[in-house]
Amino acid sequence: MTRESLLDVEDLSVVFRQRGRADVRAVDGVSFSVSPGETIGLVGESGCGKSVTSLAIMGLLPKRGVRVEGRITFDGTELPALPADKLRLLRGRDLAIVFQDPMTSLNPVVPIGTQVTEVLTRHRGLGNGEAREEAADLLRRVGIPDPSRRLREYPHQLSGGMRQRALIATALACRPRLLIADEPTTALDVTIQAQILELLKTLVAESGTALILITHDLGVVAGMCDTVHVMYAGRIVERAPRHELFADPRHPYTGGLLASVPRLDQPRGARLEPIEGSPRDTIPWTSGCAFAPRCPNRIEECTPVAPDLLGDRHGLRCVNPLRSDRPETKAVPR
Amino acid sequence: MSLSQAETVAVVPEETGGSLGREAWRRLRRNPVAIAGAILVVLFVALALLAPWLAPYPPDKPVGQVTPTSIPGPSAEHWFGLDDLGRDEFTRVLWGARWSLIIGVVSLLLGMAGGFLLGLLAGAFGGWVDSVVMRLVDMVLSVPGLLFAIGIAAMLGSGLDAVMIAIAVVNVPIFARLLRGQMLAQRRSDYVLAATSVGVRRRRIVFGHILPNSLTPVIVQGTLTLATAIVDAAGLAFLGLSSNDPSIPEWGRMLADTQRYLSSAPLLAVFPGLAIVIAALGFTLLGESLREALDPKYRR
Numbered sequence: 087m088t089r090e091s092l093l094d095v096e097d098l099s100v101v102f103r104q105r106g107r108a109d110v111r112a113v114d115g116v117s118f119s120v121s122p123g124e125t126i127g128l129v130g131e132s133g134c135g136k137s138v139t140s141l142a143i144m145g146l147l148p149k150r151g152v153r154v155e156g157r158i159t160f161d162g163t164e165l166p167a168l169p170a171d172k173l174r175l176l177r178g179r180d181l182a183i184v185f186q187d188p189m190t191s192l193n194p195v196v197p198i199g200t201q202v203t204e205v206l207t208r209h210r211g212l213g214n215g216e217a218r219e220e221a222a223d224l225l226r227r228v229g230i231p232d233p234s235r236r237l238r239e240y241p242h243q244l245s246g247g248m249r250q251r252a253l254i255a256t257a258l259a260c261r262p263r264l265l266i267a268d269e270p271t272t273a274l275d276v277t278i279q280a281q282i283l284e285l286l287k288t289l290v291a292e293s294g295t296a297l298i299l300i301t302h303d304l305g306v307v308a309g310m311c312d313t314v315h316v317m318y319a320g321r322i323v324e325r326a327p328r329h330e331l332f333a334d335p336r337h338p339y340t341g342g343l344l345a346s347v348p349r350l351d352q353p354r355g356a357r358l359e360p361i362e363g364s365p366r367d368t369i370p371w372t373s374g375c376a377f378a379p380r381c382p383n384r385i386e387e388c389t390p391v392a393p394d395l396l397g398d399r400h401g402l403r404c405v406n407p408l409r410s411d412r413p414e415t416k417a418v419p420r
Numbered sequence: 421m422s423l424s425q426a427e428t429v430a431v432v433p434e435e436t437g438g439s440l441g442r443e444a445w446r447r448l449r450r451n452p453v454a455i456a457g458a459i460l461v462v463l464f465v466a467l468a469l470l471a472p473w474l475a476p477y478p479p480d481k482p483v484g485q486v487t488p489t490s491i492p493g494p495s496a497e498h499w500f501g502l503d504d505l506g507r508d509e510f511t512r513v514l515w516g517a518r519w520s521l522i523i524g525v526v527s528l529l530l531g532m533a534g535g536f537l538l539g540l541l542a543g544a545f546g547g548w549v550d551s552v553v554m555r556l557v558d559m560v561l562s563v564p565g566l567l568f569a570i571g572i573a574a575m576l577g578s579g580l581d582a583v584m585i586a587i588a589v590v591n592v593p594i595f596a597r598l599l600r601g602q603m604l605a606q607r608r609s610d611y612v613l614a615a616t617s618v619g620v621r622r623r624r625i626v627f628g629h630i631l632p633n634s635l636t637p638v639i640v641q642g643t644l645t646l647a648t649a650i651v652d653a654a655g656l657a658f659l660g661l662s663s664n665d666p667s668i669p670e671w672g673r674m675l676a677d678t679q680r681y682l683s684s685a686p687l688l689a690v691f692p693g694l695a696i697v698i699a700a701l702g703f704t705l706l707g708e709s710l711r712e713a714l715d716p717k718y719r720r
Contacts, residue, residue, distance in 0.1 A: 144617055178618030185617075190610035195632045204628070205618045256618055 091119035098156035114320035120296040127311035135320040182257035186269040188249035192241040199237030224255040247278035319376035325401035336407040454709030460702025468521040475511040480667035482506030491685040512669035530588030535595020543603025557593040573661040602634035643707030647700040
């Protein structure tokens with residue numbers, strides 16, 4: 087990568103430990119980096135460790151019962167080694183996250199204005215009046231009409247899309263250098279989705295923010311990300327620049343994900359191809375490739391030794407990848 | 421930004437009504453149970469406050485001739501009749517409301533304050549602080565409330581202060597546990613995570629986010645506790661653990677004093693007894709409908 091990266095995640099593992107139960111490795115040796123102005127996508131189905139990765143970066147995982155290993159370096163600073171108060175200073179100012187569910191991420195008994203301004207008073211040292219003006223400006227920037235009225239209102243008086251905008255406004259209040267959007271549009275309907283994504287795109291382009299977009303929606307990825315990391319069962323199984331991934335998916339899981347999305351260039355009524363089985367059929371990485379039980383390309387070499395992530399530009403963790411000239415995966419789904 | 425045009429179209433029919441409190445108030449007004457409770461409470465409080473002016477006779481002086489065998493019942497001059505010492509029963513019930521209210525409110529406030537502090541401590545810090553506080557609370561709660569109150573009142577010696585402190589102490593763990601539970605539940609909520617994710621300080625998260633969301637059940641419990649505090653105060657007075665001063669007409673004490681005349685003048689027990697029931701009923705009805713009004717589950 088030519089640009090200096092802003093965030094480097096190296097060999098990140100998150101292990102949940104519970105008394106009387108086996109440890110769960112939710113994230114297992116994940117590495118990636120993001121540069122300013124770049125958007126990367128973390129893609130995968132529910133439970134593959136996307137959100138846990140983002141919480142680990144933000145240092146928001148509970149201390150008890152969770153072990154975080156590996157290095158998370160933000161602009162030269164090791165985040166996990168940072169004392170709590172220093173980390174709190176970074177959060178909201180340099181690092182920000184937008185959560186999945188705008189319905190529950192705002193405090194129901196506190197007016198929107200208070201929730202947006204508290205970031206401003208905390209990190210930018212603004213007085214109450216200034217902070218309110220700034221907050222109104224922020225809301226206007228994310229496309230909320232009549233912001234000064236909205237500031238006085240409570241979350242239940244706003245629609246889902248507006249709440250998500252208010253949350254994005256809060257996250258962007260201090261112009262963070264890294265923004266993590268954890269399924270920012272999953273809880274919203276399609277028209278609002280498009281607006282929110284457009285908004286994120288503009289903001290990234292304008293302020294050079296590094297964006298980590300976490301999603302299971304390949305359409306979102308296709309429209310937004312420079313690089314895409316496909317995760318399965320806590321590991322990255324394929325990593326490639328966006329166009330290359332969509333044009334030439336090599337991992338059977340990526341191929342399966344793409345095949346399960348409806349496309350305009352397919353004939354009407356064509357059947358979507360689901361991925362066989364469910365995440366429950368996953369086997370632990372210690373006894374082979376976790377995807378093997380569901381994989382159409384399964385061969386003997388898939389077990390008992392898990393393949394490594396190989397390849398520099400187009401990383402792949404598979405011993406029997408898809409052939410790179412599959413015609414039906416050429417088109418980019420929208 | 422061009423998005424705003426689309427937005428105005430997308431989000432027009434949102435309600436513009438007021439806050440959660442106003443919504444709860446609207447539900448409360450429509451609930452007949454709440455209105456009944458409110459009327460009883462208002463009546464009780466008004467009588468208690470205005471007793472010195474409303475009462476037709478002094479509460480502590482005989483105003484008529486009585487002998488143990490002839491206690492006059494209700495009449496035009498003495499609505500509730502005279503008690504065993506010739507004092508006007510109606511006056512004494514009115515003044516009793518005053519004392520009940522004072523004892524109830526003071527012990528409630530004391531108990532609430534104590535419980536609030538302990539619950540806040542446990543809920544805000546969690547960990548070992550929480551464990552210590554909650555074990556203390558468990559210990560107190562393992563003793564039946566009234567029995568515990570009797571013990572404390574007996575220990576402190578008789579007097580109104582002792583009664584109020586005893587009832588307060590019994591209520592401390594109830595409030596502590598309630599607030600702590602609420603706060604712990606709120607701590608795990610998404611908006612706390614969201615506030616943490618933008619670097620909001622812990623103190624601000626506790627006082628600005630967690631606490632306001634945890635107060636509703638405490639307020640409801642407060643209303644309900646006022647009812648039990650009044651009953652408990654009467655119970656302690658009935659057992660002779662209240663003030664020794666005979667000039668203080670206290671409902672429980674009045675009940676106790678008329679025991680001997682139950683066969684000749686049963687109404688002397690009925691009036692203070694009814695007063696206790698009505699006062700407690702008022703606060704209970706109001707508290708229950710308040711709980712309903714503030715409970716998000718009932719929200720449409």
